[in-house]
Amino acid sequence: MLQTVNLKDEKAGYQPYVVLPYQKSSTGTWPCWPEEPFWDQIDPTQAAYYQEQDKLYGTTLESPWLKLPDSVKRYELKQGVDFDRVICGITLRALVPVTQSLALKNQKWRDMLKNVQTVTTMAYQLWFKKTAQETGYNPGNPAYKELQALNGGFARPWGTQADLTHLLAAEDWKVPDPKYLIYSCCPMPMPEVPVPQADHGYPGRQTQKVKTEGWQWLNQWAGQLWPNCAPKDNPAGLDPNQLDSEYWRAGTNYTEHYVLSVPNSTQYRLLSDDLGIKNFFIAGDWTRNVINAGCVEAGTISGLFCARQFTGWDIPIYNVNPAKGGWTGT
Numbered sequence: 001m002l003q004t005v006n007l008k009d010e011k012a013g014y015q016p017y018v019v020l021p022y023q024k025s026s027t028g029t030w031p032c033w034p035e036e037p038f039w040d041q042i043d044p045t046q047a048a049y050y051q052e053q054d055k056l057y058g059t060t061l062e063s064p065w066l067k068l069p070d071s072v073k074r075y076e077l078k079q080g081v082d083f084d085r086v087i088c089g090i091t092l093r094a095l096v097p098v099t100q101s102l103a104l105k106n107q108k109w110r111d112m113l114k115n116v117q118t119v120t121t122m123a124y125q126l127w128f129k130k131t132a133q134e135t136g137y138n139p140g141n142p143a144y145k146e147l148q149a150l151n152g153g154f155a156r157p158w159g160t161q162a163d164l165t166h167l168l169a170a171e172d173w174k175v176p177d178p179k180y181l182i183y184s185c186c187p188m189p190m191p192e193v194p195v196p197q198a199d200h201g202y203p204g205r206q207t208q209k210v211k212t213e214g215w216q217w218l219n220q221w222a223g224q225l226w227p228n229c230a231p232k233d234n235p236a237g238l239d240p241n242q243l244d245s246e247y248w249r250a251g252t253n254y255t256e257h258y259v260l261s262v263p264n265s266t267q268y269r270l271l272s273d274d275l276g277i278k279n280f281f282i283a284g285d286w287t288r289n290v291i292n293a294g295c296v297e298a299g300t301i302s303g304l305f306c307a308r309q310f311t312g313w314d315i316p317i318y319n320v321n322p323a324k325g326g327w328t329g330t
């Protein structure tokens with residue numbers, strides 16, 4: 001196990017949330033994960049080092065391509081001394097490098113890693129100065145004119161756009177406020193051969209590639225979605241001056257891979273205690289969990305299955321009969 005950071009104040013611990021004002025919640029606030037760690041809570045030398053790496057290479061603390069400093073502490077945890085039982089909730093692709101010895105010994109684990117697959121994704125977010133209506137939003141079919149929440153099946157690769165304008169209420173914008181917020185996310189082609197860990201600049205290059213190719217796409221297709229935001233000399237495109245801000249992301253890190261449901265893969269998914277290792281339990285959207293697809297509900301049901309096995313308690317799972325391994329149909 002690696003300990004990548006030391007805290008500035010061990011006693012105070014680490015406060016992970018950014019608490020946003022949000023009138024619609026019962027408390028008037030909304031605790032959210034920030035995009036990067038709170039550097040002021042981390043040892044200043046390490047904080048400076050990791051921020052520099054991110055600036056130079058786009059490598060975050062979760063990146064397999066991060067160049068680790070010498071200050072990283074390495075531990076070997078011992079059963080009976082440091083832990084009794086293990087719940088493994090790490091996401092699927094990130095398990096490949098950290099469970100190599102288990103894969104060598106255990107056929108079921110090896111088969112699961114090989115057959116339940118993942119994909120990298122890429123995403124953009126656009127903050128418009130105009131409202132949806134003012135942009136002339138039109139997903140192609142006049143029947144959808146009033147249905148502005150989501151479109152799908154549009155030109156690939158960015159075939160889906162979702163209207164997330166309601167989130168603006170929770171964002172800390174200075175004047176002028178954006179009026180319309182769009183999210184898009186889609187699969188990103190993966191390299192055929194794994195990229196070596198020593199290629200520290202890989203994540204940064206991927207982010208740049210997403211942005212460059214994303215803008216090429218916007219300049220070819222965005223005019224059909226937001227015709228009133230196209231530049232005068234290119235009705236097919238998008239004028240960047242129509243935006244308050246933009247955000248581009250390559251989901252390159254293994255922890256960000258999306259879990260797929262490829263044909264014939266469900267049989268290789270494992271139930272929480274399927275490995276037959278008495279003190280080892282698994283949870284996550286990649287386990288066998290009734291839904292067997294990459295979504296929050298699958299992760300939640302899997303967590304409940306895991307809790308049942310871990311505690312031995314008859315914890316109910318809504319609409320699921322775990323004894324039968326399927327929906328009850330109620």
Ligand SMILES: Cc1cc2nc3c(=O)[nH]c(=O)nc-3n(C[C@H](O)[C@H](O)[C@H](O)COP(=O)(O)OP(=O)(O)OC[C@H]3O[C@@H](n4cnc5c(N)ncnc54)[C@H](O)[C@@H]3O)c2cc1C
Nearest residue numbers: 089090091094121255256257258284285294295296297299
């Ligand atoms: C781009 C994208 C868009 C998505 N959109 C939707 C959506 O709209 N709706 C929906 O329902 N689902 C969506 N999903 C799927 C959803 O995010 C997952 O199904 C869900 O997060 C799975 O939960 P989990 O607990 O299994 O895994 P995760 O939420 O991935 O949690 C696993 C945790 O393990 C941690 N971890 C990884 N490696 C280590 C390690 N070595 N040591 C310690 N910790 C580690 C990770 O940091 C992470 O916090 C999306 C996924 C992606 C990638």
